[in-house]
Amino acid sequence: MLKTMMSGGVVLNFHGKRTAQEIDKKVRPRQTQIIKKLCVGTQEDQARNMIIEGENLQAMVTLYKERGQVDLILTDPPYNTGQYFRYNDRWDNDPNDPELGQVVKLEDGSRHTKWMKAMLPRLNMMKAMLKPNGVLAICIDDNELFHLGMMLDEIFGEENRIAIINWQKSYAPKNDSKHVSTATEYVLVYAKDKSLAKTGLEERTDGMNKKYRNLDEDPDGAWRSSDATVSTPSAKDRYAIQSPFTGELHYPGSRAWTFPKKSIKYLLEQWGSDFVEVDLNDGRPKALLLKGSLIPKTIQRAALDNNPVVSDQKIMSSPVIAAAKSEAEKVLKKGTWPQLYFGDLGTGRPAVKRYLNQVKKGKVPLTYWAADEYDEILEIGSQSWDHEESGHSQSGINELNSIVGKGHGFDTVKPLKLFKKIIHLWCPSNGLVLDPYAGSGTTGHAVLELNYEAETNRRFILVEQGSPERGDKYARSLTQERLKRVITGERPNNKKNSPVMANPLGNGFQFRMLTKKIDSKTVLTMRKDELIDVVITSHWENGKRGGSCLIRVEEHGYKYLVGKNEQNEGYFLIWNGGEQVGQLDTETYATVIQEGKKAGLKQPFHVYARYEIYQSKNVIFYKIPDKILAHLGLNENNDSFNEEGDE
Known part of the structure; x- marks a missing residue:
């Protein structure tokens, strides 16, 4: 605690904490x-x-x-x-x-x-x-x-905290306080390792899907208009592109274009004209201009940051722009517009088509679920869920x-x-x-x-x-x-x-x-039905802890068969007919083989018994009580197997 505090950390301390930290180990x-x-x-x-x-x-x-x-x-x-x-x-x-x-x-x-x-x-x-x-x-x-x-x-x-969810437990004020009515409670969400944990998506709503239309009869299906820029700018993607409809120069402002330059050039040329890289001396990377287009003589860099569209009447009225506009309008009229487009009439800012069949099949959990649409899962942090959602x-x-x-x-x-x-x-x-x-x-x-x-x-x-x-x-x-x-x-x-x-x-x-605490004495003095319960509930195989559930066999007519696993392998408990566990010998082995065949079970057969007098490659042997105690996490090297059990 002192080391943590001296290193600048925050520590919660209370009377009895040291004891509480050790309780689960006892x-x-x-x-x-x-x-x-x-x-x-x-x-x-x-x-x-x-x-x-x-x-x-x-x-x-x-x-x-x-x-x-x-x-x-x-x-x-x-x-x-x-x-x-x-x-x-x-x-x-x-x-x-x-x-x-x-x-x-x-x-x-x-x-x-x-x-x-x-x-x-x-x-x-x-x-x-x-x-x-x-x-x-x-x-x-x-x-x-x-x-x-x-x-x-x-x-x-703290680094593994995923969310503090504030959910609305009531939607009407109550007279439960003279100051503020309590209407919310909380869910604290932590990951064992946040870098490995995943947050899923909520199911999409009909309202979200209605935002997707198909204005140009695109064979890829419904789409919606999305920003062509991203909020994490990369210097190499902050350049001008020229509209094939108007000749205007469009900048991403303080942001950056969402696609690499090679892809932007390809999408622009799908409007019917060639584009080339040109240095505009604007303090940005080379622009993408229509081939043969005039180059503006002066561009005020300060103005570009505040106005992402630059118009130059001389350039816009040139024959190159007129020819490009004619080709672009043909594509616009024909349909199936390129993914980078300039609005329904070709006169808008660059935008990107986002297809419904490419978005995640769900919505990102955000405050009041009021989010529009996102392509990446976001950290939900401190959130509020109203009663309609929670x-x-x-x-x-x-x-x-x-x-x-x-x-x-x-x-x-x-x-x-x-x-x-x-x-x-x-x-x-x-x-x-x-x-x-x-x-x-x-x-x-x-x-x-x-x-x-x-x-x-x-x-x-x-x-x-x-x-x-x-x-x-x-x-x-x-x-x-x-x-x-x-x-x-x-x-x-x-x-x-x-x-x-x-x-x-x-x-x-x-x-x-x-019921009572378990140790070797407890196991060895159990009744048969009690021991079967322990075998069924505690058994696991190496590498198959949580997924190795045993299915109990309740049919009459079996002397030793008590269960089977998902692979249809049989589990047997050797009981000597009296009040204690028996041993695996030639006689009991023969009965195990007979019962396994009768039940249609696969080998190897798993046998719990006190001693193993007879060995076979068809049998996996589990010694009682050692294996049962080991399946419960008790180790004979550091646990007292013979501790007196309570009633």
């Missing part, structure tokens, strides 16, 4: 139990998405195979308004404690410190979960905006009410439009979205709806603990229920049942619950 992974009755969809669909019920820091540590595999983290943490944020004082000494703690009231003098102590280790883990080109988009209001921004600057680096808070609540009914008690719902927009901008069409503060499940809903509308293939992981002390675990009663209903199309009605009333979005998810 959290141990936990056993995950699949709750089958809460899963939705086929086994293939369930393998794609998941809801995890449990403490989010412990969940992210447990998701070791997804570390470095997430494209976008989109999340809405508690805002520390005295109503929702909870802090467990025991986290300072034992970050593995699963309890949420008490609500931190506005009167608590240390409420900002507690909020930062809770957020810092989670932000560190979020960064670790992202791909090198991944992006974090985190919602916040003015209570902790500045503290969160400084923590993100410190963790991600939705508003009441629409988020109305959306939730329409799906699960009223009375859910969850009144901090972000609008679906806002989350869909963020996902569209910063998650690729086949990417993975993580939300460690899932709440009502808006992130998962947005992913499902985008997949349905655009036939994309995005996946989601949602983490939500809920409020068990109030008898309401949101992960089950709200997050799971909402996503189940948008997948199936079920909606509530006055008869308190849920008939299908909306278009089902399809897809599915797996519902997992975090």
